[in-house]
Amino acid sequence: MRHIISILIENEAGALSRVAGLFSARAYNIESLTVAPTEDPSLSRMTIVTNGTDRIIEQIVKQLNKLIDVVKLMDLTEGPHIEREMMLIKVKAATMAQREDVKRLCDIFRGHIIDVTSSTYTIELTGAVSKLDSFIEALAEHKIIETVRSGVTGIARGEKSLHL
Amino acid sequence: MELSGAEILVQCLKDEGVEYLFGYPGGAVLHIYDALYNQEDVKHILVRHEQAATHAADGYARATGKPGVVLVTSGPGATNAVTGIATAYMDSIPMVVITGQVSTAVIGSDAFQEVDAVGITRPCVKHNFLVKDINDLAETVKKAFYVASTGRPGPVVVDVPKDITDPSIKIPYHYPDKVAMRSYQPTVKGHSGQIKRAVDLMLSAKKPMVYTGGGVVLGKGSDELRKFVRHLGFPITSTLMGLGAYPATDKQFLGMLGMHGTYEANMAMHDCDVLIAIGARFDDRVTGKIAEFCPHAQIVHIDIDPSSISKTITVDIPIVGSVPDVLQEMNHLLANSSKKPQKKALEEWWKIIDGWRSKLCMSYDRNSDKIKPQSVIEMVHEITNGNAYVTSDVGQHQMWAAQYYGFDEPNRWINSGGLGTMGFGLPAAMGVQLAYPEDTVVCVTGEGSIQMCIQELSTCLQYGLPIKIVALNNRYLGMVRQWQEFFYENRYSHSYMESLPDFVKLTESYGHVGIRIEKPEDLRAELERGFAMKDRLVFFDIVTDQTENVYPMIAQGKAHNDMHMSPYSAPAQDSERELS
Ligand SMILES: Cc1cc2nc3c(=O)[nH]c(=O)nc-3n(C[C@H](O)[C@H](O)[C@H](O)COP(=O)(O)OP(=O)(O)OC[C@H]3O[C@@H](n4cnc5c(N)ncnc54)[C@H](O)[C@@H]3O)c2cc1C
Numbered sequence: 241m242r243h244i245i246s247i248l249i250e251n252e253a254g255a256l257s258r259v260a261g262l263f264s265a266r267a268y269n270i271e272s273l274t275v276a277p278t279e280d281p282s283l284s285r286m287t288i289v290t291n292g293t294d295r296i297i298e299q300i301v302k303q304l305n306k307l308i309d310v311v312k313l314m315d316l317t318e319g320p321h322i323e324r325e326m327m328l329i330k331v332k333a334a335t336m337a338q339r340e341d342v343k344r345l346c347d348i349f350r351g352h353i354i355d356v357t358s359s360t361y362t363i364e365l366t367g368a369v370s371k372l373d374s375f376i377e378a379l380a381e382h383k384i385i386e387t388v389r390s391g392v393t394g395i396a397r398g399e400k401s402l403h404l
Numbered sequence: 405m406e407l408s409g410a411e412i413l414v415q416c417l418k419d420e421g422v423e424y425l426f427g428y429p430g431g432a433v434l435h436i437y438d439a440l441y442n443q444e445d446v447k448h449i450l451v452r453h454e455q456a457a458t459h460a461a462d463g464y465a466r467a468t469g470k471p472g473v474v475l476v477t478s479g480p481g482a483t484n485a486v487t488g489i490a491t492a493y494m495d496s497i498p499m500v501v502i503t504g505q506v507s508t509a510v511i512g513s514d515a516f517q518e519v520d521a522v523g524i525t526r527p528c529v530k531h532n533f534l535v536k537d538i539n540d541l542a543e544t545v546k547k548a549f550y551v552a553s554t555g556r557p558g559p560v561v562v563d564v565p566k567d568i569t570d571p572s573i574k575i576p577y578h579y580p581d582k583v584a585m586r587s588y589q590p591t592v593k594g595h596s597g598q599i600k601r602a603v604d605l606m607l608s609a610k611k612p613m614v615y616t617g618g619g620v621v622l623g624k625g626s627d628e629l630r631k632f633v634r635h636l637g638f639p640i641t642s643t644l645m646g647l648g649a650y651p652a653t654d655k656q657f658l659g660m661l662g663m664h665g666t667y668e669a670n671m672a673m674h675d676c677d678v679l680i681a682i683g684a685r686f687d688d689r690v691t692g693k694i695a696e697f698c699p700h701a702q703i704v705h706i707d708i709d710p711s712s713i714s715k716t717i718t719v720d721i722p723i724v725g726s727v728p729d730v731l732q733e734m735n736h737l738l739a740n741s742s743k744k745p746q747k748k749a750l751e752e753w754w755k756i757i758d759g760w761r762s763k764l765c766m767s768y769d770r771n772s773d774k775i776k777p778q779s780v781i782e783m784v785h786e787i788t789n790g791n792a793y794v795t796s797d798v799g800q801h802q803m804w805a806a807q808y809y810g811f812d813e814p815n816r817w818i819n820s821g822g823l824g825t826m827g828f829g830l831p832a833a834m835g836v837q838l839a840y841p842e843d844t845v846v847c848v849t850g851e852g853s854i855q856m857c858i859q860e861l862s863t864c865l866q867y868g869l870p871i872k873i874v875a876l877n878n879r880y881l882g883m884v885r886q887w888q889e890f891f892y893e894n895r896y897s898h899s900y901m902e903s904l905p906d907f908v909k910l911t912e913s914y915g916h917v918g919i920r921i922e923k924p925e926d927l928r929a930e931l932e933r934g935f936a937m938k939d940r941l942v943f944f945d946i947v948t949d950q951t952e953n954v955y956p957m958i959a960q961g962k963a964h965n966d967m968h969m970s971p972y973s974a975p976a977q978d979s980e981r982e983l984s
C-alpha cells in the first residue's frame with residue numbers, strides 16, 4: 241500500500257542523507273521525498289511517499305524513528321489527510337488554436353499560466369498526484385516541452401498535527 | 405580554563421573517565437597527539453593497524469560494559485577503522501571513534517588524505533558527527549558517549565577537522581554533566597499492561613521456552629534473568645551473543661540454539677507453546693526457515709529497540725524496554741501472583757527434553773589419534789577453571805569455543821557474531837587484557853583468522869599483554885571447507901591454507917613464547933606448561949584433525965527439527981519421534 245510519511249527532523253547537514261541512505265540500504269521503495277525548513281529554523285519537515293506491505297511499512301516507520309536526527313514522525317495515510325503536489329509544465333503554444341486549447345485545459349484544472357512567450361505557456365498546477373497525472377494526459381494532443389514536479393507534501397485534516 | 409580544541413578533546417575523555425584510548429597517529433590528528441603527550445590519565449595504546457584499534461576498543465567494551473574509545477587519522481586511518489566500526493555496529497557495542505579530518509577550509513576539495521568519513525561510516529554507526537565549530541566540540545563528545553552507551557548501544561563516530569584542534573585557538577572549557585536530546589529518548593521501562601499479559605501467558609504455558617540474546621549481556625540483566633528462569637523452572641537457550649548470561653552448567657540451560665545449536669535447544673524451540681525472547685533479534689542463523697519457526701508458539705519479545713520487534717517474526721506480546729527493568733517487574737509480579745507455573749505440564753515437558761538430551765549431540769570421537777578441536781576447548785576450560793575471558797575469531801574454532809567452553813558468567817565470551825569478522829580475536833583480547841590485567845584472557849583462533857591481525861603481536865609485546873592464543877590449526881579455512889563438503893560435493897575451492905608460517909618462530913620473533921602441539925597425548929601437559937606462564941604471551945599452534953566438522957548443523961533455510969548430527973551422537977530412537 242501507498243503511505244505518506246511526514247517527519248520532523250533536526251535541520252542539520254547530513255540529515256537528508258541519513259534518510260535517503262536508510263531507504264537505499266534497506267531496499268525500501270521511495271516514490272518521492274520533499275524537504276524544507278519549518279517555521280522553527282532548527283527543524284526541517286520531510287514528506288516521504290513510499291509503498292510496501294504492512295510489515296515493511298512498520299519497519300520503515302521504526303527505522304526512521306530510530307535515526308537520531310528524527311524528532312517526530314507521523315504516517316499521514318493512517319487518518320484523513322490532505323496531500324498536494326505542485327507541478328510546473330512548459331507547453332508548446334505557438335498557434336492561436338494551441339494557445340486557446342491549452343488555456344482552456346488550464347482553466348478546467350484550475351492551473352495558472354505563469355509565464356508566456358510567443359511559442360510557449362508555462363503553467364503552475366497544484367493538487368493530488370492523480371490530478372497532475374490527469375492534466376498531463378489531457379495535454380496529450382500538445383507538445384510538452386518540460387515538466388517539473390515538487391513531490392508530495394501533506395498534512396493531517398482536523399485537529400491532528402505534527403509538531404513538538 | 406582556556407583550552408585548544410585538541411586539549412578540549414583530551415580533557416573531555418578524562419572527564420568521561422576514559423582509561424584507554426586505542427589509536428594510531430597521522431597528520432590530521434597531530435595536534436591531538438601533542439595534547440596527549442603530557443598527561444597520564446588517558447592511556448594511549450598504539451596498535452599496528454587501525455582495524456585492531458577498533459577491535460581492541462570493542463573487546464574492552466564487551467568485557468567491561470563501558471564504551472571503547474578510538475582515535476585515528478583522516479583518510480586511510482578512517483577507512484582502516486571501518487571494518488571494526490561495522491563489527492561493533494552489528495553486535496550493538498558501545499564505542500566512540502574519533503577520526504581526524506582535513507581542515508574545514510579544504511573539506512570537499514580532494515585534499516591530501518581526505519575521505520568523507522561521515523559518509524563512509526553512516527550505514528554502520530548508530531550516529532556520527534562532523535564538528536565544524538570548536539564551540540560545539542565538548543558538547544558533541546558528550547553526546548557521542550551518551551548515544552553510544554544508552555538505549556541499544558552502538559558505535560558513534562566524531563569527525564574532527566584539523567583546524568578545530570589548532571593549538572593557537574583557545575576557548576573556555578566546560579564539559580556538560582548531562583545532555584538532553586529531543587530527538588533521542590530511549591525507552592527503558594516496559595509497558596505494565598503488556599508485562600502483565602506476558603506473565604499471565606507464561607503461567608499458563610505447558611511447553612515454555614526462554615530464548616535469550618546479547619541484549620541480556622548488553623543491558624546487564626543477568627541477575628534478573630537467573631531469578632526469573634529459576635522461579636519459573638522453564639528451559640532456557642541462548643544465542644551465540646548471549647552465552648554466559650545464564651550459567652551453561654545449570655541444568656535448566658539447554659545450550660546454544662540455531663545453526664550450530666544443540667539438538668535439545670532446537671527441538672524445544674520447534675515444539676514449544678510459549679516462547680519468551682529476551683534481548684535477542686531473531687537472526688537468520690537462529691530462526692532457520694521463517695515459515696517453520698516455532699510453529700506452535702505464542703511469542704513474547706522483550707527488546708529495547710522497537711525495530712528489532714516483529715522484524716522477521718511477528719510476535720504476540722511485544723515489550724519495548726530494557727532487560728533488567730522489564731524482568732524486575734516480571735519477577736515482582738511472579739513473586740506476588742497467586743498463580744504458579746503449570747507444574748505437571750512442565751514435568752512432562754522436561755521428560756521430552758531429557759529424551760532429546762539423551763541423544764548427546766555434542767559427542768565426538770574421544771579415541772582419535774589426532775587432536776580433536778573440541779577436546780582442546782574442553783581442556784582449556786579445565787585449566788582455566790572455566791572463568792577465563794575467551795575471545796575468538798571466526799570459523800569452526802569459534803563455534804567449538806562457544807559450544808565447549810561452557811560460560812557461566814556474562815561478558816566473558818567475546819566474539820563477532822553479526823558481522824563475523826576474521827581478525828577480531830587477537831586485538832579484542834588486547835582490549836580485554838588491558839581492562840583485566842590479572843585475569844586469564846584466551847584467544848581461540850584458526851590459522852586463517854589469526855593472520856588477519858597477526859601484526860598485533862607487536863602491540864602485545866609493547867604493553868606486556870600475556871594473552872594465551874589457542875590456534876586450532878586445521879590447515880583449512882575450516883568453516884568454508886565444511887560448507888564445501890556438505891553443499892558443494894567436496895570441491896574444496898581455495899579453502900586450503902598452504903605455505904603457513906612457522907607460528908612458533910613467528911611468535912618468538914615478536915618476543916613471545918610459541919608452543920606447537922601435534923599429538924593428543926602431549927596436549928594437556930603442553931597447555932598446562934603454557935598457561936602457567938602468567939606474564940608471557942603464549943601462542944599454542946595446535947595441529948588438529950583437518951576433517952572435523954561442527955555439529956549439529958541446520959543447513960541454511962532449513963527448519964529447527966532438520967539437523968545434520970555428529971556421527972558420534974546417539975542414533976535416532978523410534979520413541980523419540982513419538983515424544984516430539
Ligand atoms: C560462523 C558463525 C556461525 C554462527 N552460528 C550461530 C548459531 O548457531 N546460533 C546463534 O545464535 N548465532 C550464531 N551466529 C551469530 C549470529 O550471526 C548473530 O550474531 C546472533 O545470532 C545474534 O544474536 P542475538 O539475537 O542475541 O542479537 P544481538 O546482535 O546480540 O542483539 C541484541 C538484541 O538485544 C537488544 N538489546 C540491546 N540492549 C538491550 C537491553 N538493554 N534491553 C533489551 N534489549 C536489548 C538489541 O536491540 C538487539 O535486538 C553465528 C555467527 C557466525 C559468524
Ligand SMILES: Cc1ncc(C[n+]2csc(CCOP(=O)(O)OP(=O)(O)O)c2C)c(N)n1
Binds near residue numbers: 799800802826853880
Ligand atoms: C574478513 C573475513 N573474510 C572472510 C570470511 C569468511 N569466512 C568465514 S569462516 C572462514 C574460515 C576461517 O578459517 P580459520 O580461521 O582457519 O578457522 P577454521 O574455520 O578453520 O576454524 C572464512 C574465510 C570472514 N568471516 N571474514
Ligand SMILES: [Mg+2]
Binds near residue numbers: 852878881882
Ligand atoms: Mg583453519
